[in-house]
Amino acid sequence: MSANPNKALWEKGDFTRIAETMRESGEALVASLGVGEGLDVLDVGCGDGTTALPAAQLGADVLGVDIASNLVAAGNARAQGLGLGNCRFQEGDASDLSALEDDSFDLVVSIFGAMFAPRPFEVAKELVRVTRPGGRIVMGNWIPNDPTLVAQILKISSAYSPPPPEGFVSPMTWGVEEHVQERFAGAGVPEENVSFERDTYTFDFAGTPAEFVDVFRTFYGPTMNAFEAAAADGREAELQAELESLFAAQNTIANEDATSIPATFLRVTVAV
Numbered sequence: 001m002s003a004n005p006n007k008a009l010w011e012k013g014d015f016t017r018i019a020e021t022m023r024e025s026g027e028a029l030v031a032s033l034g035v036g037e038g039l040d041v042l043d044v045g046c047g048d049g050t051t052a053l054p055a056a057q058l059g060a061d062v063l064g065v066d067i068a069s070n071l072v073a074a075g076n077a078r079a080q081g082l083g084l085g086n087c088r089f090q091e092g093d094a095s096d097l098s099a100l101e102d103d104s105f106d107l108v109v110s111i112f113g114a115m116f117a118p119r120p121f122e123v124a125k126e127l128v129r130v131t132r133p134g135g136r137i138v139m140g141n142w143i144p145n146d147p148t149l150v151a152q153i154l155k156i157s158s159a160y161s162p163p164p165p166e167g168f169v170s171p172m173t174w175g176v177e178e179h180v181q182e183r184f185a186g187a188g189v190p191e192e193n194v195s196f197e198r199d200t201y202t203f204d205f206a207g208t209p210a211e212f213v214d215v216f217r218t219f220y221g222p223t224m225n226a227f228e229a230a231a232a233d234g235r236e237a238e239l240q241a242e243l244e245s246l247f248a249a250q251n252t253i254a255n256e257d258a259t260s261i262p263a264t265f266l267r268v269t270v271a272v
């Protein structure tokens with residue numbers, strides 16, 4: 001296992017199993033960005049390419065960077081399977097993109113990716129550094145205490161997990177506008193160049209809400225860790241029940257044979 005806990009967390013499971021339920025929203029988000037031929041796009045914390053591949057399909061030259069080697073391999077396999085020579089994936093850390101040169105990309109996207117990296121001020125600096133003047137950064141960040149799915153999964157999971165190490169900055173702080181402003185200000189971006197809107201991602205799963213909980217329990221690093229901690233305290237059944245009732249309550253499909261759950265996030269656009 002990796003000595004880097006951030007990398008170990010995401011290599012522990014297999015995020016592709018969750019990402020499979022997020023494809024439509026990924027495509028819709030990319031379609032809203034005006035991506036096309038001639039655009040150099042960087043996707044940070046790209047996973048297996050939920051947003052990187054649609055951007056390449058629209059003609060952009062895309063590099064996906066992710067800390068998890070299994071997801072980098074999955075992304076490259078998907079790009080190859082689709083015959084996309086304009087999309088490649090490599091390992092890297094959002095808080096240190098030193099393998100990438102300054103001013104290299106017209107659009108830097110990070111959808112629920114860079115928010116999970118340590119050292120948020122370094123992350124903001126790196127995202128700005130690799131973006132060309134006149135270019136854009138678009139982040140999707142989950143919002144702390146939001147009543148929708150992912151914020152609630154992370155909140156419930158943390159209640160079963162040991163307290164984080166001292167100095168740990170919660171990824172959810174990327175969902176608070178003041179923190180985002182402060183981090184990009186630290187990277188030299190004036191306040192008026194950072195804008196915010198609420199947006200929605202929908203998780204579509206071909207199974208019941210309880211079966212979808214099992215996917216998170218088996219493949220999603222943060223939930224896997226929460227179940228391990230809960231097991232040590234004899235509270236696994238309690239955690240399972242809490243998540244099952246959350247997923248069932250959020251499911252918008254009346255017939256519970258399938259699951260569709262919308263989740264709200266903070267969309268951040270930075271003009272560089």
Ligand SMILES: C[S@@+](CC[C@H](N)C(=O)[O-])C[C@H]1O[C@@H](n2cnc3c(N)ncnc32)[C@H](O)[C@@H]1O
Pocket residue numbers: 006007010011015019022026044045046047048049050051065066067068071092093094095110111112113114116117118
């Ligand atoms: C919730 S997933 C989102 C993946 C993808 N953007 C998507 O929308 O499907 C979070 C991703 O961030 C990656 N990640 C976490 N910490 C990172 C870091 N420090 N640098 C780069 N990627 C990171 C994880 O490996 C994982 O692929």
